[in-house]
Amino acid sequence: MIRTLHRESSQAVVRPTFARIDLAALQANYRAVRAFVAPPAGGAQPPAVIAVVKANAYGHGAAAVARALEEAGAAMLACADIEEGVHLRRAGVRIPILVFGALSVSDLGGVFEHDLTPTVSSPSAARALHTVAARRGVRLRCHLKIDTGMNRFGFRYDNLRATLPAVLASRNLVFDAIYTHFATAEEAASPLFEQQQRRFDAAAAALPELGLAVRRRHAANSAALLGDRRTWLDAVRPGLLLYGAFPSGAPEPAAPRLRPVMSLHSRIVAVKGMRPGESCGYGARFTASRPLRIAVVPAGYADGLDVRMAGAGAVLVRGQRAPIVGSVCMDSITIDVSAIDVSPGDEVVLMGAQGDDSIGVGEVARWIGTVPHEILCRTGSRIERVYSGADAGEPAAG
Numbered sequence: 328m329i330r331t332l333h334r335e336s337s338q339a340v341v342r343p344t345f346a347r348i349d350l351a352a353l354q355a356n357y358r359a360v361r362a363f364v365a366p367p368a369g370g371a372q373p374p375a376v377i378a379v380v381k382a383n384a385y386g387h388g389a390a391a392v393a394r395a396l397e398e399a400g401a402a403m404l405a406c407a408d409i410e411e412g413v414h415l416r417r418a419g420v421r422i423p424i425l426v427f428g429a430l431s432v433s434d435l436g437g438v439f440e441h442d443l444t445p446t447v448s449s450p451s452a453a454r455a456l457h458t459v460a461a462r463r464g465v466r467l468r469c470h471l472k473i474d475t476g477m478n479r480f481g482f483r484y485d486n487l488r489a490t491l492p493a494v495l496a497s498r499n500l501v502f503d504a505i506y507t508h509f510a511t512a513e514e515a516a517s518p519l520f521e522q523q524q525r526r527f528d529a530a531a532a533a534l535p536e537l538g539l540a541v542r543r544r545h546a547a548n549s550a551a552l553l554g555d556r557r558t559w560l561d562a563v564r565p566g567l568l569l570y571g572a573f574p575s576g577a578p579e580p581a582a583p584r585l586r587p588v589m590s591l592h593s594r595i596v597a598v599k600g601m602r603p604g605e606s607c608g609y610g611a612r613f614t615a616s617r618p619l620r621i622a623v624v625p626a627g628y629a630d631g632l633d634v635r636m637a638g639a640g641a642v643l644v645r646g647q648r649a650p651i652v653g654s655v656c657m658d659s660i661t662i663d664v665s666a667i668d669v670s671p672g673d674e675v676v677l678m679g680a681q682g683d684d685s686i687g688v689g690e691v692a693r694w695i696g697t698v699p700h701e702i703l704c705r706t707g708s709r710i711e712r713v714y715s716g717a718d719a720g721e722p723a724a725g
């Protein structure tokens with residue numbers, strides 16, 4: 328009898344290295360952020376939460392994340408460009424979608440066909456949107472972006488008298504809100520953070536005279552909403568917090584309690600010995616000073632790991648930390664398991680909890696000197712996202 332060892336299967340193939348995405352944690356984080364910005368009972372209207380799902384929802388998979396946030400009650404989603412917005416609509420999202428980015432090199436038709444809310448951040452963007460809206464005979468709802476010191480997108484705060492009258496003259500553009508973005512919200516002592524707030528207030532105060540009755544204002548990303556309640560205004564725009572991470576890498580005592588949404592898993596595929604004086608990996612930069620046991624994990628920079636993690640980071644195996652040694656290759660890393668009794672097949676946690684220990688995204692970011700946002704976003708496109716929680720029955724589109 329002939330036995331086939333490797334059967335073709337119609338089921339989804341999940342590689343040994345994959346990401347778990349906990350949508351129940353995402354929804355709990357959304358509720359925690361909303362509760363954090365809610366004023367005491369009887370107070371004013373709490374700010375709306377515009378949930379940021381740009382960049383494939385920070386690597387978590389935009390479709391599943393967006394649907395879970397919509398289900399949790401988010402007022403609006405925000406993405407980076409029209410193409411991301413179209414993707415969200417195709418995934419079935421119905422709530423308003425704000426597009427942050429400049430529009431100049433995108434096909435503006437998507438804004439109208441998919442009911443997106445564009446940001447008008449320059450005179451040319453306003454002209455282009457006006458032209459298409461007028462041709463279609465519609466009044467398009469937009470948000471107006473004021474640049475208060477980031478010097479990226481938006482109308483310069485000190486030049487509004489010159490730039491805005493022509494924009495506001497359009498009968499086809501309706502401005503639902505104005506907003507700005509902070510450059511230094513993570514640095515408590517930054518004078519620019521205060522300055523940007525003052526400039527935004529002044530701009531909002533000057534706009535009625537220029538013909539714009541300001542309906543709503545928003546400014547706060549995760550760091551600003553955590554650090555300064557004066558930034559809450561009519562809406563807040565958290566990204567990172569929803570994914571269970573803190574801008575500074577670690578929560579402060581008064582911060583909302585959040586759960587990590589993504590964890591990254593793999594398995595040991597080989598274990599071998601190294602003799603003193605031998606080296607391991609490209610460039611032979613790591614040399615054993617004593618007999619070592621090394622394990623190979625099939626996850627590399629093509630999966631989103633960073634080459635700078637070699638010699639700086641660790642993974643969890645059998646609840647213990649195994650340092651990443653040698654070099655981070657495209658498809659694999661090597662870890663020092665001399666102190667741990669391991670076998671091929673053992674689970675490896677690259678990010679997340681195992682046993683009593685856990686490796687958070689903030690810690691991984693510190694190893695290589697970057698922000699937690701980057702670690703989440705760089706999760707490789709070949710990594711399968713395996714969803715649990717709210718939307719678990721849905722296909723893992725993203």
Ligand SMILES: *Cc1c(COP(=O)(O)O)cnc(C)c1O
Pocket residue numbers: 379381427508547548549550564565566567568574700
């Ligand atoms: C990315 C982004 C946010 C969210 O930032 P976090 O630090 O992830 O909270 C908010 N506003 C704008 C304009 C953004 O581009």
